[in-house]
Amino acid sequence: MADLHFGSAAATPAERVAVDAVVAPFGPALLVESAHLVRGGTTRRAERRHLLLPALHALQREAGWISPGGLRHVCEQLQVPPAEAYGVATFYEMLRTTAPATEGPIAHVCDDVACRIDPSRREAAVTALRAAGAAVHDSPCLGQCDRPPGVFVQHRRGSDEVPNDSGPFELPQAGDPGLRLLRRVGVVDPTSLDSYLGQGGMAALGVAREIGGEAVIEAVAQAGLSGRGGAAFPTAAKWRAVRDASGDRRHVVVNFDESEPGTFKDKTLVENDPFAVIEAMCIAALATGAETGWVYVRGEYPRSVERLTSAVDQCRRAGYLGDAFDIEVRRGAGAYICGEETALFNSIEGFRGEPRNKPPYPTTHGLFGQPTAVNNTETLVNVLSILVEGPDAYRSVGTAQSPGTRLFSVSGRVVRPGLYEVSFGTTLGELLDLAGGVTGELAAVLLGGAAGSFIPADQLGLRMTLEDTRQAGVALGSGAVVVFDTSVDLTDTILRIASFFTAESCGQCVPCRVATVRQHETLVKIAKRGEVTADQRELLGDLSQVLVDASICGLGHTAASAVQSALRLGLVGGGT
Numbered sequence: 192m193a194d195l196h197f198g199s200a201a202a203t204p205a206e207r208v209a210v211d212a213v214v215a216p217f218g219p220a221l222l223v224e225s226a227h228l229v230r231g232g233t234t235r236r237a238e239r240r241h242l243l244l245p246a247l248h249a250l251q252r253e254a255g256w257i258s259p260g261g262l263r264h265v266c267e268q269l270q271v272p273p274a275e276a277y278g279v280a281t282f283y284e285m286l287r288t289t290a291p292a293t294e295g296p297i298a299h300v301c302d303d304v305a306c307r308i309d310p311s312r313r314e315a316a317v318t319a320l321r322a323a324g325a326a327v328h329d330s331p332c333l334g335q336c337d338r339p340p341g342v343f344v345q346h347r348r349g350s351d352e353v354p355n356d357s358g359p360f361e362l363p364q365a366g367d368p369g370l371r372l373l374r375r376v377g378v379v380d381p382t383s384l385d386s387y388l389g390q391g392g393m394a395a396l397g398v399a400r401e402i403g404g405e406a407v408i409e410a411v412a413q414a415g416l417s418g419r420g421g422a423a424f425p426t427a428a429k430w431r432a433v434r435d436a437s438g439d440r441r442h443v444v445v446n447f448d449e450s451e452p453g454t455f456k457d458k459t460l461v462e463n464d465p466f467a468v469i470e471a472m473c474i475a476a477l478a479t480g481a482e483t484g485w486v487y488v489r490g491e492y493p494r495s496v497e498r499l500t501s502a503v504d505q506c507r508r509a510g511y512l513g514d515a516f517d518i519e520v521r522r523g524a525g526a527y528i529c530g531e532e533t534a535l536f537n538s539i540e541g542f543r544g545e546p547r548n549k550p551p552y553p554t555t556h557g558l559f560g561q562p563t564a565v566n567n568t569e570t571l572v573n574v575l576s577i578l579v580e581g582p583d584a585y586r587s588v589g590t591a592q593s594p595g596t597r598l599f600s601v602s603g604r605v606v607r608p609g610l611y612e613v614s615f616g617t618t619l620g621e622l623l624d625l626a627g628g629v630t631g632e633l634a635a636v637l638l639g640g641a642a643g644s645f646i647p648a649d650q651l652g653l654r655m656t657l658e659d660t661r662q663a664g665v666a667l668g669s670g671a672v673v674v675f676d677t678s679v680d681l682t683d684t685i686l687r688i689a690s691f692f693t694a695e696s697c698g699q700c701v702p703c704r705v706a707t708v709r710q711h712e713t714l715v716k717i718a719k720r721g722e723v724t725a726d727q728r729e730l731l732g733d734l735s736q737v738l739v740d741a742s743i744c745g746l747g748h749t750a751a752s753a754v755q756s757a758l759r760l761g762l763v764g765g766g767t
């Protein structure tokens with residue numbers, strides 16, 4: 192190999208079989224005629240390099256790690272320069288480039304904002320996992336905040352596992368006639384297309400085919416649908432821009448890399464109603480002219496991958512997917528930053544999941560440099576109600592500027608943690624009441640996850656709309672609502688948020704790489720002293736401004752948001 196030497200390392204027969212099973216359906220590797228490997232531009236990426244992450248997953252599942260011999264085989268099959276492949280393998284938390292010390296499973300136990308509220312429960316889980324022979328690692332949020340502590344287990348030569356998934360699932364609002372997005376959750380069999388059809392599935396696709404792509408976009412515009420991933424961008428404008436962009440191939444990408452701490456809405460939706468996502472993607476393809484769909488699933492959601500893959504297979508057999516439009520399910524490998532849309536494209540294309548500079552925007556230069564509509568899972572599922580009920584009915588709930596309903600992942604100190612669907616305009620207090628109320632004396636609510644802001648206990652009247660939260664200087668973000676009572680050590684929570692950003696910054700731009708570390712260091716000093724000095728307050732303010740002004744992606748832009756709100760409210764270091 193041209194740029195990295197593996198020595199005499201060679202793949203084992205089993206490693207070869209595992210990797211070849213992933214890459215073989217895409218044809219034989221190109222012949223290597225010299226020692227030099229050529230990247231081959233976007234065409235080559237679209238043809239073969241995009242198989243790098245799936246091949247690394249297959250290798251690790253077989254060998255327990257990314258062995259040098261296995262990596263060499265992957266590089267030869269995909270014609271990827273070894274140093275680049277190694278750079279990709281070391282980018283992701285779930286992939287290991289050193290041999291595990293034991294043959295036992297590796298258990299990742301959530302150590303993030305919601306799960307660390309109850310340290311004794313977490314410790315008990317860690318002790319039990321160790322007793323069962325697992326190597327235990329602390330993990331950022333695993334999207335199981337309603338059932339703490341979150342645990343994700345990687346088995347050698349076996350499927351990954353989320354123990355919590357095996358328990359009974361109950362939707363707190365089951366049977367509520369006001370549900371739109373969640374109306375099939377707990378009712379439909381998520382493994383059966385027939386069951387989905389029996390529950391009114393594919394009716395929206397029928398409407399879309401009847402009225403045509405332009406009318407679909409018009410209906411979505413009239414409904415006022417905006418993105419539910421955090422940025423709240425108007426969906427119709429995005430679809431129209433993709434449809435009007437020049438390019439021979441278009442893509443629809445579902446951003447299901449749900450990693451914002453405190454968020455588990457898309458996991459619940461997809462695992463209980465996966466065909467709804469497929470149907471909505473078919474409609475998005477009709478509207479934008481896309482021929483290819485991609486669902487990028489968070490790596491720590493193995494059941495989501497399984498359910499979606501099965502749903503895609505069934506839809507293919509039934510003729511809903513095929514030559515005109517087909518879908519690939521891709522699995523991430525543990526990197527929060529891959530929720531940023533251009534980082535997600537790089538990840539699918541087989542590169543490190545680092546964000547790209549914008550412009551150009553994904554609508555014209557997205558996946559493989561081609562026009563791409565990238566939507567959050569919840570956003571897409573809204574389209575089904577819009578088409579079946581009509582835009583006017585859709586707008587009959589919510590407010591003029593924030594029509595429709597919204598999903599909120601409620602966790603922490605409430606009686607019934609879980610996923611809730613409420614109309615925009617519902618107050619924060621009403622949402623907490625729906626979750627059974629606070630267990631103890633309310634201290635604060637973290638709205639929007641680590642990238643969000645703390646809301647004080649005296650602002651439960653805050654209406655959950657885009658306009659009200661904007662006016663209050665906060666954001667709904669991913670819809671995470673983590674509730675803290677006065678028994679929770681909020682300084683510990685805020686330190687955890689700051690350290691989360693130091694770990695998750697991809698490091699490619701200096702303001703974010705450095706400021707996230709300085710922010711954490713300063714907070715550690717404040718925590719030790721128990722108070723914040725004027726200089727420290729000023730320094731943290733400057734760091735926050737630099738992050739907002741000079742970072743190239745949303746992670747940097749929001750990395751100081753929660754800390755700044757905590758300082759303003761006196762939740763850390765005292766004073767206001």
Ligand code: SF4
Pocket residue numbers: 528545546695696697698699700701703704742743744745746747748
């Ligand atoms: S802002 Fe941070 S996460 Fe985003 S590209 Fe820059 S270093 Fe990476």
